Amino acid sequence: MAVIGLDDVRDSAARLDGIAHRTPVLRSRSLNELAGAEVYLKAEVFQRGGAFKFRGAYNRISRLSTEERRRGVAAYSSGNHAQAVALAAGLVGTSAVIVMPKDSPPEKVAATRGYGAEVVTYDRYRQDREEIGRRLAEERGWTLVPPYDDPVVMAGQGTAALELIEEVSDLHALVAPISGGGLIAGSATAAKGLRPEIRVIGVEPAAGDDTRRSLQASRRVRIEVPRTIADGLQAAIPGELTFEVNRRLVDDVVTVTDEEIVEAMRVLFERLKVVVEPSGAVGVAALLARRIPTPGRRVGVILSGGNVGARRFAELVGGRSA
């Protein structure tokens, strides 16, 4: 049974039209040389809220009933989903409470509050955010907006890949980061629906390869909460629904080290003039590290987000420039 189909992604694109940004596709001769491929970067860093997450969140929240909107929405998130839910809730005219890890980047917490949401924090390594989120939602009677394990959220995330392939129709491969698996589930649904021969490749941090392991084991494998600079990719286990999609549509999953992620951020900064957060840079990191075999091929890569503070960027990248 297919959890979502191309029509769901198309329907989501229509709903997002004029509300989400149609983000640009960036190219760079020097990146192509470094990567040994023709690279098309879907720059979701320029999406509202600074990441692709707005697509899924708005897609879900805009479908609430009048009664549900009168109450509010709840979400748990390491950052970008939080901002997306807060922003979408504001646009739709409903309240939002967000459960965020205590050690989230402070600019993400500030941005979430800036969009008008209430923030509740928890300890990422000791407490279960899903349980806290569910309890809050239940107590208040608010609707929980899951970060990935929801067909409507997944279909919304897939609109980024839909736009990319509408613009560049002859891609050989599509590369996307994997955390809970919502972005790549939506992306793979759009990509394989439009172009069955395309290869869909996921990228995880080396310390957080739960989806890679799960695909190898043909069942969802839980790992320790990964410690990586890619703060948006710290899922410990794939989602149930996302795994259902990804086991059928994702051709391969590769991993990158934190050092490779930093190098990709530096290249994107210096050559493309674009700010990409660690989680958003894993696709380019995999290409630069030649983790994906793509000699001379056209590869689409989703730069999933750009929410990294200047100080944090300086800590990560300072001292490594040529």
Next chain:
Amino acid sequence: MAVIGLDDVRDSAARLDGIAHRTPVLRSRSLNELAGAEVYLKAEVFQRGGAFKFRGAYNRISRLSTEERRRGVAAYSSGNHAQAVALAAGLVGTSAVIVMPKDSPPEKVAATRGYGAEVVTYDRYRQDREEIGRRLAEERGWTLVPPYDDPVVMAGQGTAALELIEEVSDLHALVAPISGGGLIAGSATAAKGLRPEIRVIGVEPAAGDDTRRSLQASRRVRIEVPRTIADGLQAAIPGELTFEVNRRLVDDVVTVTDEEIVEAMRVLFERLKVVVEPSGAVGVAALLARRIPTPGRRVGVILSGGNVGARRFAELVGGRSA
């Protein structure tokens, strides 16, 4: 006597069509709030070579005769003009020698060599780059491509403003950095030609306000070579031809401190996700510092370049993030 007119800028735009990038115009709600104006950023950071300079250089070099092309071109530049001439020379199929200050950002020297040009260095505080450049050009019989004091170069630079006003026709003001004055001379020619009521405002580093002083004195005033982080804005005296244009078309010149420039770079990084070098950020710095009175008005700003290394950015901006 007008040095250049709107038709020269239009003619240059036709020549650059399909060769220079038509760079995007960026907007940001949070920047608008911080600036207290409706801001339209012409993002020349995405131009070929990473700065607007390619427009003028290609405009000039592509008009060389066959005999001139057989020989080569020479240029003196603190960085971006160097890369632009090197890149344009390569595209046109001619040789280039570039005179660069010894203390130029190393990534700019590397990029210039990377485009295939020969680099000759000099001491910015002790030697006269114009003389070195002229002597080199004379000895070899190569054509000197001036960084700003040339009608064809000026007209080429004006195409950035032409594109911006074609896209946003109802701007109240246009803001551009001033070094030798070529960008703002071309920009003012395009802007006032298309929209006579627009205000054209130049921005200089506080330490390098030669054009502001010259306009006040109604003659070209020479200052000490300015020491500022804006390494592209270190002209000590306005150009002759550029001053002829700017004394008639520039309405006001304001200045910004190095600290204000760094704050603008941080805001552009965190809110817009775009990398802007110090010289390119002075327009936004002037808006954020409320140096330009623009309550609720539509203001076009040229982000003139993005050539800053990640390590240099980290030095400048690290530790200042919220």
